[in-house]
Amino acid sequence: MTNLVPIGRALISVSDKTGLIDFARALADRGVDLISTGGTAAALRLAGLAVRDVSEVTGFPEMMDGRVKTLHPMVHGGLLALRDDDEHLVAMAAHGIEPIDLLVVNLYPFEQTVAAGGSHADCVENIDIGGPAMIRAAAKNHGFVSVVVDPEDYAPLLDEMAAQDGATRLTFRQHLAQKAYGRTAAYDAAVSNWMAGAIGETAPRRRTFAGTLRQTLRYGENPHQAAAFYTDGSDRPGVATARQWQGKELSYNNINDTDAAFELVSEFLPGDGPACAIIKHANPCGVARGETLIDAYRRAYDCDRTSAFGGIVALNRPLDGPTAEEITGIFTEVVIAPGADEAARAVFAARKNLRLLTTDGLPNPRQPGLAIRQVSGGFLVQDKDTGFLSDGHLRTVTRRTPTAQELSDLLFAWKVAKHVKSNAIVYVRDGATVGVGAGQMSRIDSTRIAARKAEDMAEALGLAEPLTRGSVVASDAFFPFPDGLLAAAEAGATAVIQPGGSMRDAEVIAAADEAGLAMVFTGMRHFRH
Structure with a gap:
């Protein structure tokens, strides 16, 4: 295996023609012989570059609407031949096979066709065959062949050739080969997952997921853990597609918490009025609606001011100047919103460490997708x-029916509980959380912790009594015993929303009736582990 391999002949066949002409011209200026196919060859000729058609190399015309053009020994022999193997060299000479030193291929736009809602036939037609075959051949033979699958690598390749007098080093070709296999793996994963969905296969025998590197991170959850951020190619508004206006690079924990915050606030559509969610360690410490955005932020902040310090703020409407001023009253790590006006950006510009992200939209909380979690030896996949x-x-399962205000708050609390780690308890009053209990091993502990936080905030705000008095409460799963419900009643809750389904539902309902509570069952739970 040779270290330096000069590039004398290149086969270029690309769907994405970004940067193609300048790149090909730079190769031609170095004396590289260009071979190409169909539309790529036409684009090169139009730019005045000399290029040979693949059909001239293979002796066969492109056929079957371009499905068959590069699947030929004259192409794959040129890619796969070992240049230090005498038998390979003899076979090449005997059959007139010319070596191909550089393969430049990006694949049919299958992912883009699916994302655009293409028909089944269009999606199938955009499954590339010859491209992946050539890429895999060139990558396998990286001892002698350079393979480029992304326009982003045009400049690095040209720089390498400039530094190595028209050649490439083995280590450089190895890095290109790794990227190439990553691309074909991601492509096949996209095809496989699309086809599983198209035929209604919810648990295929083999399941593969792929991503594209968005950024390397300074570290993971802790400084001793390496980490990176990958995107899945979807256009879902959120942290992966957001524009960062200012502030330090996002950390692993920033990304995780910002995603949690924005997914929660998206439960409240713009038509529901301004809404704000404040997240700390992936759990909400305050969520509220308001007449204005600044009102929503203040009400969310007043749920748990202590935890809000150093938190993530998510808004369901574009950020305005007055709300930006209010947010900067305490230390905040990240603010994410569908947009931000000039006044808001100007306010944040004076706080260099505060990250501002805008997304140009809200994610659809009812859009189907998959949730993936790694376990030892495998991973779990669910909707x-x-x-x-x-x-x-x-x-309604109690004698008393919720009032209109209680019903509104119950539905609000239920949306928030969906985003709280189990066991989850959420107290809500007048469209704002007033106590959140998260992640406890016992539901009654979550109930009591949330009530205690409300008591602490009442003292801090100088209130005569905690805001849980006259609130409603949501539980993400059923109350297994009456004790948790009664603890909520002691905290001042007047109405309860929970899934139901416990063996002791009758006891819990009886306890609610005795306490004068209204209680509704959803028939749905929101475990979040």
Whole structure:
């Protein structure tokens, strides 16, 4: 295996023609012989570059609407031949096979066709065959062949050739080969996953997921853990597609928490009024609606001011100047919103460490998708929790029916509980959380912790009593015993929303009736581990 391999002949066949002409011209200026196919060859000729058609090399015309053009020994022999193997050299000479030193291929736009809602036939037609075959051949023979699958690598390749007098080093070709196999693996994963969905296969025998590097991170959850951020190619508004206006690079924990915050606030559509969610360690410490955005932020902040310090703020409407001023009153790590006006950006510009992200939209909380979690020796895959309730889905199980205000707050609390780590308890009053209990091993502990936080905030705000007095409460899963419900009643809750389904539902309902509570069952739970 040779270290330096000069590039004398290149086969170029690309769907994405970004930067193609300048790149090909730079190769031609170095005396590289260009071979190409169809539309790529036409684009090169139009730019005045000399290029040979693949059909001239193979002796066969492109056929079957371009499906068959590069699947030929004259192409694959040129890619796969070992230049230090005498038998390979003899075979090449005997059959007139010319070596191909550089392969430049990016694949048919299958992912883009799927994302654009293409028909089944269009998606199938955009499954590339010859491209992946050539890429894999060139990558396998990286001892002698350079393979480029992304326009982003045009400049590095030219720089390498400039530094090595028209050649490439083995280490450089190895890096290109790794990228090439990553691309074909991601491509096949996209095809396989699309086909599983198209035929209704919910648990295919083999499941593959792929991503594209967005950024390397300074570290993971802790400084001793290496980490990177990958995108999945979807256009779902969120942290992966957001524009960062200012501030330090996002950390692993920033990305995780910002995603949690934005997914939560997206439960409240713009038509629901301004809404704000404040997240700390992937759990909400305050969520509220308001007459204005600044009102929503203040009400969310007043749920748990201590935890909000150093948190993530997500908004369901574009950020304005007054709200930006209010947010900068305490230390905040990240603010994410569908947009931000000039006044808001000017306010944040004076806080260099505060990250501002805008997304040009809200994610659809009811859009289907997959949730993936790694376990030792494998991973779990499930549908995303897109569960949604309206008042028509609720079943009143107590003698007292919720009032209109209680019902509105119950539905609000239920949306928030969906995003709280289990066991989850959420107290809500007048469209704002007033106590959140998250992640406890016992539901009654979550109930009591949330109530205690409300008591602490009442003292800090100088209130005569905690805001849980006259609130409603949501539980992400059923109350297994009456004790948790009674603890909520002691905290001042007047109405309860929970899934139901416990063996002791009758006892819990009886306890609610005795306490004068209204209670509704959803028939749906929102475990979040």
